[in-house]
Every structure is written in structure tokens, then in C-alpha cells.
Amino acid sequence: MSTDDNRLAGRLRHGAQASPATGILLVARAAVAAAPVAEMAQWAALARQRHPAARVAFGFVGQGAPSVRAALADLRAEGAHEVLIVPLMLPFEPSLRNSLGRMIARWRATDPAPWPSIRLGTGWAPHTAAPSGLLDCLVAAAAGAEPLSVDTAKPEGSLVPAQHHRVLLCAGGPCTQAGALILWQHLRARQDEWKLRQEGAGMMSCRTTCLGPCALAPVMQVWPDGATYGGLDETGTDAVLRGHVLGGQPVDALRYEPTGRKQRLRGEDGPAQ
Structure with a gap:
């Protein structure tokens, strides 16, 4: 842990007032109804x-609003110079660090405005939680239990x-580490915003287990054409939705054909794709 990390942790642990330049971002997995959003607002x-x-802000890494990206944008607009991301998840997935790190790096690359320093806190775990805290949770759960x-x-x-x-979005391990959860949130938001169920020939979407080409993560396929797209971010996802789903034409710049040979993402070192 760095000196800055120790100082921030010490201020929060002992109840000292955090600086106005400090942002706290509470992160949960997903919300498909109003109740989880209201619960996060309470936290x-x-x-x-x-x-x-x-x-203080909150966001979801999967489906639900506000997204992590939108919440970070709000904290930046409010003048936060440092942001502590606090995952409220059980269990804590170590892949979240890689996933968020890669996506934030992409967001930085497309937004030249100043960014705060960002740290990801560790998740709640049995070895870090006070026994009394767990007991309080159990008592509260029992008090509100219903048949x-x-x-x-x-x-x-x-x-x-x-x-x-x-539209199938892979949610296997490598794709999740490459940001598939955040892309899923973006895909579902676009499906609603652009009315993709009704527009053109119509579209439905779902997450799947491993689609196969893990080296091309994150991977998305569009059927019935069977087109495979790799290395996607939000911009690439929008291009596929506009060009392939709405326009009817596969997006060759992002598409990977089944060649019978192992492939890497375009631009990476190694054999040509």
C-alpha cells in the first residue's frame, strides 16, 4: 500500500473529514429494478x-443506471482529485480490478480532460469484517424475514x-476481465435508447458463457449471420449496432473471420490476423 493509500485509509477509518477533493464511488454489480437503485442511494x-x-456517488458495473462511467464523470465534474472505488459485492471478484482498469484506461484515452487519481478498494471479506458487523447483518435479516x-x-x-x-456478448473469464460487464450495461442501455427491439428487423441481446476466441476479448456475436467481433469498447459496440444490426452490413474493421488459425487482436504483436 502506498503512502497516499495509507493516509486516505486512515482518514476514513478514524472518521476524519475527507477532503472536498476526495470522491467515494460505491460500486455494485447490476440493477434491473428500482429497489436496488434505491438501496445504493441509501448507502x-x-x-x-x-x-x-x-x-459521494454510486454506479453499477453491469446493467443499471447510473453506470460506473457516468458516476465517475459526475465526480470529475464536482472537482474530485482522487476517487476511491468501493465495491459492495459478495464475493469480491479479483477480475474486477483488471476489468475496471482496462475500461478506465480506454475512457482516459478518449477524454483528454484531467482525470483524478483512482484507487480500487478491496471488497468486504470474512477475514476483514468485524464479527459484530456480521452479527448485526444476521439480526437485521432475521428481523425482516418473511415466509x-x-x-x-x-x-x-x-x-x-x-x-x-x-446479439450475444461473452461473459466468460477473459471477456469479463476485458470489460464485458461494462459493455453489457452499455449494450442494454443502447437497446433501450435506440429502441432496437422495434427498429429495423429488431434485436434481442443476451450474455453467454465462453464463445471461444478468448484472445479477442471482449467478444460479441451477431446472429443469424454468425459474425464475430472482438476487442470491443463502447464506441465499437455502437458501430456494430449501427452498421450491422440497423444497417444490415457487418462491420469488417471489427469483425474476425473463422480462418482455421489462431488469431490475436489487430494491432497486437504477432502473426497477422
Whole structure:
């Protein structure tokens, strides 16, 4: 741990007032309903009570708003010179460090404005948590527990999707480390913003287990054409959605054909793709 890390940790541990230039970003996996967003807002409010001078925000690495990128943008706009990212996740995935690191590096490359120094805190873990804290969680859970019931009503039936395109985003290990969770959030947001279910031939999207070409992470496929795209970021994802899903033409600059030979991302050292 660096000297700066020790100083920041000491201020937070002992309740000292964080500097107005300090940003605290609480990060969760995903939210597909309003309740998780409201819960994260409550966590952020608690952090502000403890450190009223600090800039506090929250974001999701997967589906849900605000995104980590949007939350970081808000903290930058508020003048934060240092940002501590606090993952509120159980269990804490070590791959999150690589995933966020790569995506933030890409965001920096496309945004020349000054960026704060960013540190990723360790997640909650049994060996770091006080036993009394875990006991409090168990007591609170028991106090709010309700009988578990099962809905036995028969469904009325389901429509078979009519959308022509299926966009598959790999959520395997290498792709997750390369930022697939953040791309999934971006993809789902674009699907809603651009009304991709209805526009053109229509599109549906889903995350999958490993799609195969791990060296091309993060990987996305567009069906029924079977086109494989690799090394994507938000800009590349938008290009695929505009060109292939809406325009009907595969985006050759981002596409990788099945050649029968091992391939690397274009621009990397090694044999030509």
C-alpha cells in the first residue's frame, strides 16, 4: 500500500473529514429494478453522513443506471482529485480490478480532460469484517424475514420473439476481465435508447458463457449471420449496432473471420490476423 493509500485509509477509518477533493464511488454489480437503485442511494447517503465534505456517488458495473462511467464523470465534474472505488459485492471478484482498469484506461484515452487519481478498494471479506458487523447483518435479516411462498398460478402463455437479430456478448473469464460487464450495461442501455427491439428487423441481446476466441476479448456475436467481433469498447459496440444490426452490413474493421488459425487482436504483436 502506498503512502497516499495509507493516509486516505486512515482518514476514513478514524472518521476524519475527507477532503472536498476526495470522491467515494460505491460500486455494485447490476440493477434491473428500482429497489436496488434505491438501496445504493441509501448507502451513498450513509457515506455522506460520515464524510459530508467528500463527493459521494454510486454506479453499477453491469446493467443499471447510473453506470460506473457516468458516476465517475459526475465526480470529475464536482472537482474530485482522487476517487476511491468501493465495491459492495459478495464475493469480491479479483477480475474486477483488471476489468475496471482496462475500461478506465480506454475512457482516459478518449477524454483528454484531467482525470483524478483512482484507487480500487478491496471488497468486504470474512477475514476483514468485524464479527459484530456480521452479527448485526444476521439480526437485521432475521428481523425482516418473511415466509417464502411460491406462485402457483399458471402463466397465460408467452410470445415467441419476432426480432431477427440476436446479439450475444461473452461473459466468460477473459471477456469479463476485458470489460464485458461494462459493455453489457452499455449494450442494454443502447437497446433501450435506440429502441432496437422495434427498429429495423429488431434485436434481442443476451450474455453467454465462453464463445471461444478468448484472445479477442471482449467478444460479441451477431446472429443469424454468425459474425464475430472482438476487442470491443463502447464506441465499437455502437458501430456494430449501427452498421450491422440497423444497417444490415457487418462491420469488417471489427469483425474476425473463422480462418482455421489462431488469431490475436489487430494491432497486437504477432502473426497477422
